Amino acid sequence: MTTQATTTALDVTDARTGKAYNLPITDGAIRANDLKKISTGEEDDPGLLSYDPAFLNTASCRSSITFIDGDKGILRYRGYPIEQLAEESTFLEVAWLLRHGELPNQKEYDEFVHDITYHTYVHENMRKFLEGFRYDAHPMAMLNSAVAALSSFYPSSRNIMDPVERNISIIRLVAKVPTIAAFCYRHLKGLPFVYPDNDLSYVDNFLSMVARMTEPQYQANPIFSKALEILFILHADHEQNCSTSAVRAVGSSHVDPFSAMSAGIAALFGPLHGGANEQVLRMIEEIGHVKNVPQFIESVKSGKGSRLMGFGHRVYKSYDPRAKIVKRLADQVFEVVGVDKDLEIALELERVALSDEYFISRKLYPNVDFYTGLIYRSMAFPTDFFTVLFAIARTAGWLAQWEEMLLDKEQKIARPRQIYIGPDERPYKRSIDHGHAVGQQKDALRQ
Numbered sequence: 001m002t003t004q005a006t007t008t009a010l011d012v013t014d015a016r017t018g019k020a021y022n023l024p025i026t027d028g029a030i031r032a033n034d035l036k037k038i039s040t041g042e043e044d045d046p047g048l049l050s051y052d053p054a055f056l057n058t059a060s061c062r063s064s065i066t067f068i069d070g071d072k073g074i075l076r077y078r079g080y081p082i083e084q085l086a087e088e089s090t091f092l093e094v095a096w097l098l099r100h101g102e103l104p105n106q107k108e109y110d111e112f113v114h115d116i117t118y119h120t121y122v123h124e125n126m127r128k129f130l131e132g133f134r135y136d137a138h139p140m141a142m143l144n145s146a147v148a149a150l151s152s153f154y155p156s157s158r159n160i161m162d163p164v165e166r167n168i169s170i171i172r173l174v175a176k177v178p179t180i181a182a183f184c185y186r187h188l189k190g191l192p193f194v195y196p197d198n199d200l201s202y203v204d205n206f207l208s209m210v211a212r213m214t215e216p217q218y219q220a221n222p223i224f225s226k227a228l229e230i231l232f233i234l235h236a237d238h239e240q241n242c243s244t245s246a247v248r249a250v251g252s253s254h255v256d257p258f259s260a261m262s263a264g265i266a267a268l269f270g271p272l273h274g275g276a277n278e279q280v281l282r283m284i285e286e287i288g289h290v291k292n293v294p295q296f297i298e299s300v301k302s303g304k305g306s307r308l309m310g311f312g313h314r315v316y317k318s319y320d321p322r323a324k325i326v327k328r329l330a331d332q333v334f335e336v337v338g339v340d341k342d343l344e345i346a347l348e349l350e351r352v353a354l355s356d357e358y359f360i361s362r363k364l365y366p367n368v369d370f371y372t373g374l375i376y377r378s379m380a381f382p383t384d385f386f387t388v389l390f391a392i393a394r395t396a397g398w399l400a401q402w403e404e405m406l407l408d409k410e411q412k413i414a415r416p417r418q419i420y421i422g423p424d425e426r427p428y429k430r431s432i433d434h435g436h437a438v439g440q441q442k443d444a445l446r447q
Ligand code: CMC
Pocket: 238, 241, 271, 272, 273, 274, 275, 276, 300, 306, 307, 308, 309, 310, 311, 312, 313, 314, 315, 362, 364, 367, 368, 369
């Protein structure tokens, strides 16, 4: 990867006019805005647009946070290989690294851990807010609403250009999201909420808020604790994915970070994104037995059934490096708690898919979500809750990306263009009786 801007140029001739243009290329990209210069010269021609639904080939920003080489299966945070961070680091160290660009020194780390630990409590009204949800509310819907609601507790967080306000908002979010997530879990289970324990580490405190019953202090299973720490590191950031783009786009309107992050949680909820971990497990349960795998794969290939969840990626066209680590981690967890009953189905799905022409030709490999669900289930997390675990970790990345976007002088409010394909101007012709509709509304109000 190069961090130096390298400039060359693209010579193009517009076949409509025969005019030649020279468009600078910087870091392998032309500026879409330069295409505006290419025009037929007719009065109503605003210049050439680039058309890129779903951003298949459009860089929306310059970022120094996360690097992915999808062909080689490389993922690095701030230059550090994900494998080394997963092996050596802690989640909070990675959260610091993502935001600040360098690993923290001891003093910085200790202060950061202290700040996070002392901001884990949420306002008591937040528990009342969460108690208002139905007993079977999806925890991602609860988390999303609760994070958006946090904005109302911290009105000064709207001063996003004040570095002190930005800092405390980021600390509050990294600290409080696990508390809210655990409260959602307890609501789901009909159990009393457990308050944070400041003597525990970030991950152990989360596990305590999830699982503590009558014991004075919760002792997390060290294997679970280590596994969750690694899973949080693996999920902490992933450059310009759907949810991060949502946080950046919403944040670009200069709304407060709580509101911007709730947009990210909403995007993550979807089954094509973070919600895939939940869907993988539902898919495996539906397959039911290893003997049904070939039939299931055929239904995927025919397009009649669902997609093979946990497979494929917009950027990775080889094995997702996170999936490799997760698969090894699953083996370690299963050594302690026993092999998950559905592991055999997952392994067979992977084996069949990786040797099938459909998946080979489309470069579809397991992604991070393929094996995480099996680990989460062996830790007794309910399926509905898997994506919440993803969201806790991704909070660090969303906020680092949000701040980078705000401080980037090139960024403005996100506002894509469109190619209008609707009707031309036409005169309005009334086909309903407005008076009748108003009458109905009045009747409804009187009832
Ligand atoms: N199962 C079957 N076919 C697939 C799959 C899949 N999981 N993924 C892609 N394809 C096919 C797709 O039908 C298309 O075939 P064709 O060219 O014949 O029309 C081709 O592969 C390219 O697919 P695409 O939809 O154009 O690819 P994309 O880059 O837009 O989508 C994806 C990427 C992740 C949404 C997609 O691979 C998918 O739906 N995977 C399943 C959901 C999933 O596991 N999501 C988690 C992603 S990783 C974690 C995260 O970042 O959230």
